Amino acid sequence: MKKLIAILISLTIVLGFSTTAFASSEKVNIEKIEFKNPDFIKGMDISSVISLENSGVSFKNFNNEKEDLLKILSDNGVNCIRIRVWNNPFDKDGNGYGGGNNDIDIAVKIAERAAKYKLKLLIDFHYSDFWADPAKQKAPKEWENLTLAQKTEKVKEFTKSSLEKIKAVGGEVAMVQIGNETTNGIAGEYSKDNMAEIYKAGSSAVREFNKDIKIAVHFTNPENTEYIKSLADYLNDYKIDYDVFSTSYYPYWHGSLSNLTEVLNYAAKNYGKYVMVTETSYANTLDDTDGHANTVSQWSNCTGENLLWDFSYQGQADELRAVMSAVNNVDNGKGLGVFYWEGAWISVGDTTGLGVKAYSERLENNKKLWEEFGSGWASSYSKEFDPDDAGKYFGGSAVDNQAFFGADGKALPSLRVFDFVSFGDGEILLGDADGNGKVNILDTTVIQKHISDGYSVNKKAADIDGDKLVTIKDATLIQKYRVKMKVDYPINTDVN
Numbered sequence: 225m226k227k228l229i230a231i232l233i234s235l236t237i238v239l240g241f242s243t244t245a246f247a248s249s250e251k252v253n254i255e256k257i258e259f260k261n262p263d264f265i266k267g268m269d270i271s272s273v274i275s276l277e278n279s280g281v282s283f284k285n286f287n288n289e290k291e292d293l294l295k296i297l298s299d300n301g302v303n304c305i306r307i308r309v310w311n312n313p314f315d316k317d318g319n320g321y322g323g324g325n326n327d328i329d330i331a332v333k334i335a336e337r338a339a340k341y342k343l344k345l346l347i348d349f350h351y352s353d354f355w356a357d358p359a360k361q362k363a364p365k366e367w368e369n370l371t372l373a374q375k376t377e378k379v380k381e382f383t384k385s386s387l388e389k390i391k392a393v394g395g396e397v398a399m400v401q402i403g404n405e406t407t408n409g410i411a412g413e414y415s416k417d418n419m420a421e422i423y424k425a426g427s428s429a430v431r432e433f434n435k436d437i438k439i440a441v442h443f444t445n446p447e448n449t450e451y452i453k454s455l456a457d458y459l460n461d462y463k464i465d466y467d468v469f470s471t472s473y474y475p476y477w478h479g480s481l482s483n484l485t486e487v488l489n490y491a492a493k494n495y496g497k498y499v500m501v502t503e504t505s506y507a508n509t510l511d512d513t514d515g516h517a518n519t520v521s522q523w524s525n526c527t528g529e530n531l532l533w534d535f536s537y538q539g540q541a542d543e544l545r546a547v548m549s550a551v552n553n554v555d556n557g558k559g560l561g562v563f564y565w566e567g568a569w570i571s572v573g574d575t576t577g578l579g580v581k582a583y584s585e586r587l588e589n590n591k592k593l594w595e596e597f598g599s600g601w602a603s604s605y606s607k608e609f610d611p612d613d614a615g616k617y618f619g620g621s622a623v624d625n626q627a628f629f630g631a632d633g634k635a636l637p638s639l640r641v642f643d644f645v646s647f648g649d650g651e652i653l654l655g656d657a658d659g660n661g662k663v664n665i666l667d668t669t670v671i672q673k674h675i676s677d678g679y680s681v682n683k684k685a686a687d688i689d690g691d692k693l694v695t696i697k698d699a700t701l702i703q704k705y706r707v708k709m710k711v712d713y714p715i716n717t718d719v720n
């Protein structure tokens with residue numbers, strides 16, 4: 225009887241708050257995407273998080289409560305976390321190169337927290353000691369003078385031992401990247417023959433570790449349409465074993481969305497590969513908040529024919545939705561997902577609105593934090609490894625205006641895009657966990673799938689009892705209602 229009363233109380237609560245509306249000033253409007261792939265990856269790279277926290281940063285949810293960044297992301301529809309791994313981003317005195325100082329130990333710390341909230345992982349091996357991109361693919365210091373055969377052994381060992389460490393803390397690796405932005409090279413190898421040996425070494429290590437993990441390759445510059453397509457041909461010609469053909473897509477530089485879909489379609493149709501956007505981002509303002517110039521500002525990268533959106537919360541959300549849609553438009557459901565790049569790399573000390581003296585003091589303090597904790601894109605210590613770029617232009621975050629969190633750490637309205645693309649931006653129908661507009665048996669099923677393997681549900685709709693968790697209790701409440709309490713259920717639109 226007590227139990228029944230508890231349920232009745234719960235349902236009364238339901239009656240009082242059957243739908244949740246957002247205050248209009250806090251709202252971005254996003255049309256739902258009909259995902260061909262029901263487990264579409266709505267991912268985010270947050271590799272800098274530990275260094276930010278060490279620098280004093282904390283993150284806050286929409287209620288302005290301090291909370292683990294990983295929980296905030298999980299609660300708001302992000303379902304996969306990307307973590308970069310450098311072999312040894314430290315000088316011989318132990319000073320970090322910056323960019324989060326992301327060695328495997330840092331990756332393990334993030335993985336452990338992601339596991340707590342059932343967030344899956346993409347492990348992004350750079351096979352370098354610092355940033356690897358189209359212009360830089362320097363081998364780790366320790367591998368510098370090795371033969372190719374010795375280097376491939378090192379790639380295998382490092383890949384396997386890193387994945388073992390992540391597994392040991394409960395991290396669920398869904399995907400591994402063999403190299404980062406390897407458009408022109410990988411791990412200090414630049415010929416097609418030698419690059420193939422590195423790819424094969426990384427790939428075989430992942431397969432030996434766990435056959436269920438998807439293997440991704442990652443390129444850039446999809447606007448070089450024919451060249452990027454030829455990389456898919458190359459991988460096939462060299463019989464490289466992989467599952468996901470992926471690219472970065474930054475609309476400032478990387479062509480149109482229709483061209484993006486075309487490039488991805490090529491790998492999907494000709495070689496049966498899954499495809500993905502590994503990195504994208506968009507500025508929600510042209511202002512800076514940490515004293516280090518941003519990649520996108522009123523002086524740079526803010527105009528161009530493919531910048532279709534305002535620099536606003538709405539524009540930031542629209543860009544991500546559009547990129548997700550372009551990936552979803554790939555034929556045969558081969559579009560696997562999209563990762564937003566460093567959506568939480570905010571300021572370690574807000575410089576907004578400060579007078580000249582206060583600004584310069586705050587900036588000096590920020591510089592100390594970037595140097596000590598590696599929370600800027602590069603520290604001065606990186607010059608021994610990358611003297612021409614990081615060693616000259618080191619400093620703070622160049623993307624604090626592309627984050628989903630303000631300089632105060634609070635979640636921005638644009639963060640809701642991750643939920644809205646799946647469930648729409650309308651009022652939340654309590655009980656409609658799968659977002660199909662009805663409360664029915666499917667909702668109990670997806671809640672069970674969510675509990676067992678982290679399947680995406682609309683958490684705000686699924687949390688029937690309002691305890692801020694999606695548990696079996698919520699599924700049971702929906703089920704009980706369906707069977708016995710049909711008439712009393714206040715939020716029913718279409719029970720069947």
Ligand code: CA
Pocket residue numbers: 512513514515516517518620621622623624625
């Ligand atoms: Ca900045």
